[in-house]
Amino acid sequence: MSEAVLYDVQGPRARRRVLIGSIFGALFVGLLVLLAVRRLAANGQFAGELYEPFVSEPDLYRRLGTGLLNTLRAAGYALVLALLLGTLLAFGRLSSRAWLRAPAVAVIEFFRGVPLLLLILFFFLAFPLAFGIDLPPLYALVFGLTLYNGAVIAEIIRAGVLSLPKGQTEAAVAIGLRRGQTLRLVLLPQALRIMLPALVSQLVVLLKDTSLGFVIGFEELLRIGGQAVQVLDNPIQLYVLIALIYITLNVGLGRLAGYLEGRQRKTYGPDLPSQKVEESGLGQVSAAP
Amino acid sequence: MDAVLDNLDVFVEGFTTTLSLTLLAAAGALILGTLLAAMRVSPVPPLRWFATLYVQAVRNTPLTVVFFLVVFGLPEVGVIVSFYRFAVVALTIYTAAFVAEAVRSGINSVASGQAEASRSIGMTFSQTLRLVVLPQAFANIVPPLASIFIALLKNTSIAYAFGVFEATQAMNRLINDNGSDVIAIIAAAALAYLLLALLAAALFSRLERAVRPA
Numbered sequence: 001m002s003e004a005v006l007y008d009v010q011g012p013r014a015r016r017r018v019l020i021g022s023i024f025g026a027l028f029v030g031l032l033v034l035l036a037v038r039r040l041a042a043n044g045q046f047a048g049e050l051y052e053p054f055v056s057e058p059d060l061y062r063r064l065g066t067g068l069l070n071t072l073r074a075a076g077y078a079l080v081l082a083l084l085l086g087t088l089l090a091f092g093r094l095s096s097r098a099w100l101r102a103p104a105v106a107v108i109e110f111f112r113g114v115p116l117l118l119l120i121l122f123f124f125l126a127f128p129l130a131f132g133i134d135l136p137p138l139y140a141l142v143f144g145l146t147l148y149n150g151a152v153i154a155e156i157i158r159a160g161v162l163s164l165p166k167g168q169t170e171a172a173v174a175i176g177l178r179r180g181q182t183l184r185l186v187l188l189p190q191a192l193r194i195m196l197p198a199l200v201s202q203l204v205v206l207l208k209d210t211s212l213g214f215v216i217g218f219e220e221l222l223r224i225g226g227q228a229v230q231v232l233d234n235p236i237q238l239y240v241l242i243a244l245i246y247i248t249l250n251v252g253l254g255r256l257a258g259y260l261e262g263r264q265r266k267t268y269g270p271d272l273p274s275q276k277v278e279e280s281g282l283g284q285v286s287a288a289p
Numbered sequence: 290m291d292a293v294l295d296n297l298d299v300f301v302e303g304f305t306t307t308l309s310l311t312l313l314a315a316a317g318a319l320i321l322g323t324l325l326a327a328m329r330v331s332p333v334p335p336l337r338w339f340a341t342l343y344v345q346a347v348r349n350t351p352l353t354v355v356f357f358l359v360v361f362g363l364p365e366v367g368v369i370v371s372f373y374r375f376a377v378v379a380l381t382i383y384t385a386a387f388v389a390e391a392v393r394s395g396i397n398s399v400a401s402g403q404a405e406a407s408r409s410i411g412m413t414f415s416q417t418l419r420l421v422v423l424p425q426a427f428a429n430i431v432p433p434l435a436s437i438f439i440a441l442l443k444n445t446s447i448a449y450a451f452g453v454f455e456a457t458q459a460m461n462r463l464i465n466d467n468g469s470d471v472i473a474i475i476a477a478a479a480l481a482y483l484l485l486a487l488l489a490a491a492l493f494s495r496l497e498r499a500v501r502p503a
Contacts, residue, residue, distance in 0.1 A: 006330055006332075006396070006414065006417060006418065006422065007332045007408075007414050007417075008405050008408060010332070014332075018332050018333060021331075021332070021333040022333050022334055022335055025333040025334075025335040025336040025339075026335040028291055028335075028336075029335050029336070029338075029339045039366045039367070040366055042364060042366075042367075043366045043367055045365060045366065110479075110483065113439075113443075113482065113483040113486040113487070114443070114479045114482050114483055115443040115446035115457065115482055116443070117446040117447060117449065117450075117457060118446060118457060118460075118475065118478060118479055118482065121457070121460075121461070121475070122475050122479075125461075125464055125471060125475070126471045126472055126475055128469050129464070129468050129471040130472050148316075153496070201398070204349070208349075208351035208352070209349075209351070211351040211354060212353060212447070213352040214353065214450070215449075222351070222354060222357065225357075226357070229361065233359035235357070235358075235362050235365060236358070236361075236362040236366075237364050239354060239357045239358045239361065239362060240358070242344075242354055243350045243354045243355075243358065246294045246349060246350055246351055246354060247345075247346055247349040247350055250348075250349035250350075251345070251349055253347070
């Protein structure tokens, strides 16, 4: 449904009212911007030396590039591992055997319900103290991300499998496939395709969460930015730049998810199987903050 | 295990702060998010653009970056308050973008006849939204709001890195004092978070049953 239903096609009087509203709206937004700019100017935030490093320090971009590469590396490793773990957990939860299903449900619910930072700190703090193994920060970050995203991806895959028509399972059983074969050969490939947009959206969450690496001293984009701020003393300018880098990457991924969804609409029509899953409450598919 | 039981008061203090952070930021995000959603569906283009820009920018920024901008950026322009207040501000700014998206999808889920009927009896846009559409929209979006606020509860743990004594900070202090019991301490903290999340989920599902349209 479009949003235009909240107001009518505008006649001359409504157009005039909207115009007046637009002027006041623009004034309101402009006032906010003006206040921000005045505040920034009053505190010398437009002084040249705060922006000068962006031009005069090519080294800054080399450092940020290294950070970005580390961010992408952590996200890439975590994505691969989380897909593996998620598939395993989804199989467990969809299994007909209760002794497989129960632990899978427990694991999924536990890792979804605990703060990600706690999982990362577990690998970073508990491993050296309790087992005498020092995990490098990259590993601690990747393992923490894997547990959380694996649990979420398991739910996405399960929702995808449940959204498939019953005939798929029945046909597989009819030609003599076992339960495991049915899942692996018939249901999983289709579920992954149906849930591809949801998986890409989850990738945005994963990429954002790699920034938690700064807590344990992993040199990803944000931590490198923090180090640069210590030297350059321009937190607002530098953190805005870093936010813009994240926004660019994530908007790109969001576009990709939208494109994939659009392609599916061509295949399945306006009612996507993944949306039906969401509405029926079988699985929580949309990415949480 | 002893390290946990002997220091229960530290945990309780930490989780009290976690809860108050969550509740304050949830209230702030609900207000700001609803305002942004109303701006996004309004007939006034500048307000729509502003709200869309806000939601898109904030949703695609990591919460940690929002924290950095608030904690290190605001003092640069003369705003100096406690880390606790900075944390509430950062969590509110971030969560509001997700609330706005949920409210907007709730508004879109209200049957168009509702808005048409209110217009036909002469209500203005803001009356239509306030008295007819929003109450029904909120009744429809209790489940997504629940998952947003549960995520907020978990996200408060990031305040630990910015000097707020909340649950994760409490856990960290206990680990520093009792290195040998590290697994028990982390497990206790994890279970407490889980318990709070389950409690919130139960409360929200009761709320959903209470407001569900008959």
